[in-house]
Amino acid sequence: MTSTVTTSAAAYLDLLGVDRAAPDRALLDRVVTAHNATIPFENLDPFTGVEPPTTSDGVAAKLVHGRRGGWCFEHNRLLYDVLAAVGYQVTPLVGRVRLGLAPADPPTSRTHRLTLVDTTEGRFTVDAGFGSTVPTTALRLVAGLEQPTPQATYRYTRDDHGAWVLQRRGSGDWADQYVVDLVPAPDVDFAMGSWYLTHHPASHFRTGLVAARTTPEHRTTLDGTRLTVRTADGDVARHDLTSPARVRDALEEHLGVDTGAVAGLEDRLREVYFP
Template sequence: MSDTIDLDAYLQRIGYRDALAIDLQTLRALAVAHAAAIPFENLNPLCGVPVPLELAALERKLLHEGRGGYCFEQNLLFAAALRAIGFTVHGLIARVLWNQPEDAITAQTHMLLKVEAKGESWLTDVGFGSMNLAGALRLEPGVAQATALEPFRLLERHGEWRMQACVRGDWLTLYRFDLAPREFIDYVVANHYVSTWPASNFVQHLIVARTARDRRLTLRDREFTVRRPGQEPERRTLHGSGEVCRVLEQEFLLRLPDRAVLLPRLEALPA
C-alpha cells in the first residue's frame, strides 16, 4: 500500500500550522490536533457501507468529505502523515479490554502505532474512540505519563504490554498487545470482521467520539456525554434522528453521508 499522502491537505484538515520536525513535540501536537478535528465514527458499518483502507480512500473520506472513521482508518492515515514528515512508524495490533475483564480473550481488532523519534520509541493512537490517547507515550512500563486529559501508563509482563488510563482515580486497561509490527493485510482482515460481523458493536450501534483539548465527547446510540477532567459526566438522551444529526454536525464536526441511507438507521437506534 502506498504511503504517499497529500500532507498539505492533511495538515489543513487537522488545523495544524506550526513547524514540522521529527521530534516528540511535533508528534504529540499532531496527535492532539488530529483527535480534535477528525472524529471517531462508525457510520459506514452502521449503514452497511464498506470501509476501504487504501490510502486514497482514507484521504477522500477523512480529508475531503469531512468524515471520520475508526481505529484502522484513523491510524493508517496518521501513520502515512507521520512517515511523510520523516518519522519511522510501525503498525501494531491489540486485543481490546475496555469494559472487559482483565483476563478476557478478545480478538485482535484494534490498531495502534509505534513511532521512533530521536532514538526513542513512543506509542501513539488516534483511534480509540472514547479514550483516545491524543498524545504519545514513551515506551516505558510502570510510569504514569501525563496528557492534556487523563494520565496514561504502560504495563509489561513477558513481552505483553497493556495500555491503561487513570479514570477518576482508577487505572483501567484499554487493550493488550505486543510489539511485533503488523502488515497491512492484518488490518484488512480485522477491519472486515468488525465492519461486517452481525454481532459487532460497529454494526449494531452508533458509536461516535471526539477528543478536544479540554473534554471528551461521546455518543452511543442516543446517549450524548461530555466528560471533563475532575468533573461529573454530563449526559443527555437525544430524541429523533434530527437531533442526532444536529449533534453529529455541531459537536462532532461531521459532514453527514447520504441521509436517505443514514436516517432510517438513526431512527432504528435503541432508546
C-alpha cells in the same frame, strides 16, 4: 513514497492547523492532539452497512477531504501515512481491545490498529482511533511510567507473555485499554479486522452508533442516543436525544461529521433506536 501520500499529508496538516517542522517529540504531540480534536471517531459506515476504506487513498479521501471521521483502521492508517511522509520511523501494530475486561478473561481478537514511532528522543506509541478513551498525546513506551493527559493518565505495563498493556486511570482505578506486541502488522491484518468488525453479527460497530471527539478542553461522546460532554475539569453534561434528527444534529454540531454523505442514516436510526 507516492505523491498522493505526500499531497494528502500536506492537506492533512493544513486541516489540523499544524505547521511543518522537524520530526521530533514536540511535533508528534501536536499532531496527535490536533488529530483527535479535529477528526472525529465514528462508525457510521458499518452502522449503515457500508464497507469502510482501508487503503491510504480511500482513508484520506474520507477523513481529510470528506469531513467525515472513522474508526481505528482509518484514523491510524492516516496517521501512520502522514508520520512516515514527514520523516518519522513508524511501525504499524495491531492489538487486542481489553476495555471492561479483567486480565484473567479470555483473549479478544486482534482488531485495534495503532502506530509505533521511533525517534531520537525515545520510542512512542500514537493512537487517534480509540474513541472515547483515546490518549491525546504520544505515549512513551516505558513500563510503569505514568503519563498524564488533560483527560486521563495512562501507563504501559507488561503481561506474563511480555506483551505491552496500555492502562488508563480517569476518576477510578487503572483499567486495561488494549494489549499489543511490537511485531509489525501487514495491511492484510487490518483489512481482515475491518471486514470482521463490519460484518460479524455480534460486532457492536454494526449494531450501535458510537462517535467521539476530544479537544484539550472537552471530550464529547455519542453512544446511541446519549450525548455526553466532559470537561478537563471533570464537569459532565448528558443529553438524551429523542429523534433521528436530533442525533444527526449532534453528529454535525458536536462531533463535526458531515452526515449528508451518509445514505440511509435516519432509517437506520429509526430501526435501531426509534422503532
